[in-house]
Amino acid sequence: MTLDFSWSFAAQISPALARGAGVAFIAAIGGFFVALLVGAVLAGLQRSKRWWLALTGRWLMELLRSTPLLIQVYFLFFVLPGWGIVLEPVTTGVVALGLYHGAYVAEAYRAVLDNLPAGQWDAAHSLRFSRYHAYRYLMLPQMVLPLTPALGNTFITMLKDTPILAAVSVPELMFAANDVGAQSFRYVEPITLAALAYLFMSGVAALVVWLLRNWIKGRYQ
Amino acid sequence: MSEMIAFDKVSKRFGDTVVLDDFSFTLNRGDKVAIIGPSGSGKSTLLRIIMALDGIDNGKVSLNGEPLWHASAGKNLIVPSRKHLHRMRSLVGMVFQNFNLFPNLTALGNVATAPHLVLGLSRRDAEARGRALLEQVGLGDKLDQYPATLSGGQQQRVAIARAMALEPKIMLFDEATSALDPERVGEVLEVMRVLADERDLTIVVVTHQIGVARAIADRICFMENGKILEQGAPAALLDAPQNDRTRAFLRAVHLS
Numbered sequence: 229m230t231l232d233f234s235w236s237f238a239a240q241i242s243p244a245l246a247r248g249a250g251v252a253f254i255a256a257i258g259g260f261f262v263a264l265l266v267g268a269v270l271a272g273l274q275r276s277k278r279w280w281l282a283l284t285g286r287w288l289m290e291l292l293r294s295t296p297l298l299i300q301v302y303f304l305f306f307v308l309p310g311w312g313i314v315l316e317p318v319t320t321g322v323v324a325l326g327l328y329h330g331a332y333v334a335e336a337y338r339a340v341l342d343n344l345p346a347g348q349w350d351a352a353h354s355l356r357f358s359r360y361h362a363y364r365y366l367m368l369p370q371m372v373l374p375l376t377p378a379l380g381n382t383f384i385t386m387l388k389d390t391p392i393l394a395a396v397s398v399p400e401l402m403f404a405a406n407d408v409g410a411q412s413f414r415y416v417e418p419i420t421l422a423a424l425a426y427l428f429m430s431g432v433a434a435l436v437v438w439l440l441r442n443w444i445k446g447r448y449q
Numbered sequence: 450m451s452e453m454i455a456f457d458k459v460s461k462r463f464g465d466t467v468v469l470d471d472f473s474f475t476l477n478r479g480d481k482v483a484i485i486g487p488s489g490s491g492k493s494t495l496l497r498i499i500m501a502l503d504g505i506d507n508g509k510v511s512l513n514g515e516p517l518w519h520a521s522a523g524k525n526l527i528v529p530s531r532k533h534l535h536r537m538r539s540l541v542g543m544v545f546q547n548f549n550l551f552p553n554l555t556a557l558g559n560v561a562t563a564p565h566l567v568l569g570l571s572r573r574d575a576e577a578r579g580r581a582l583l584e585q586v587g588l589g590d591k592l593d594q595y596p597a598t599l600s601g602g603q604q605q606r607v608a609i610a611r612a613m614a615l616e617p618k619i620m621l622f623d624e625a626t627s628a629l630d631p632e633r634v635g636e637v638l639e640v641m642r643v644l645a646d647e648r649d650l651t652i653v654v655v656t657h658q659i660g661v662a663r664a665i666a667d668r669i670c671f672m673e674n675g676k677i678l679e680q681g682a683p684a685a686l687l688d689a690p691q692n693d694r695t696r697a698f699l700r701a702v703h704l705s
Binding site: 345347348350351353354355356357358361365366369370447448 | 497500501502535538539541542543545547549550551552553554562563566567595597611612615
């Protein structure tokens, strides 16, 4: 049993791991923006006054939340081509992460929206704002700050979910680390470096959230 | 038609609680009425119905001679069309106990956004109107400040300017001075008085602060359990109340 950490080997494999980290980051960022959109659509559907739209939204959200991410990835990659829809592996990853986490983002939107003081809507109605204007200029801007903790968490969770995309041959970080290990029979360096890379990327995300929160708070005071 | 607000046998319940009970009430253009009474007596709901934020269960409510709400027993409320609601609301402005300013907009943004988006004024004209109103309420130097940086009295003056910016004919004040420090009540009261006089507004003030009612109103109604039990000129009602319940309420308020 050897646990000696070779710096030179670590240096030698870091370009390959950095590429993997880059792919993971791109998949997570892409998925994040898809999730913001999917969440908005699902939350919007559920707030619809037409019962069948609201029900569809609810049902879609439950479907996305109650099935494993891996199954959704497989579905997009192996089932959709049967209907003529062929997605690249990374695109598959972005869409799958976006759909799966979009369901949770929808819940976050809903919670924050429900928690806006009722007085804000009273004021908006009394001033005759249309629904669209009220959301666009009054409610959505107020939602950003309370949403940041949940959305920051979502991004970090998505980042940590990217290894699942290896199942459809997305060359992300864990895929790269595994590859190095399988070829060299050394796992200490690739796994350690991969862990550090996830830590680093999560740290950057947390920093961005922190900066954003402070910027917003500073603006309104 | 000089009848600005008319309630005709209006009933309103929340679950088992009767908020308005066969309630009739008329206000002519330019009237300034204060409604006093214990909390839970239906005062705020009255204002919310005039602002079309709440409907009714029975009876009829008209503003400026046009029906707003109409409901009869056993039948559903006739919900006004969005267009009609929009038009009726254009008659009315409302000021809330907790100000309800938009925290993401500056003082000027709070006042000028609705004239721009709702009335279709150009941004420049809307801001000119907002600036003039904020100057009139003594906040000409706070245009670019966000609500969180303003005192309660200042926030409420912004809220009054915001409602006035849409040029309503009726202004509703729902406990507008109740959340303020006592020494701040005067500044808001002064603004209410000046605006009311210069624009010939019809005003309904709901309050449990007797001083506020006396300062603003030319008629005071005492309301309890969804009914007006007594009404009259301020001096008559406040200094020589006829109804036992009114007397008890006034005594309790003076003691507190």
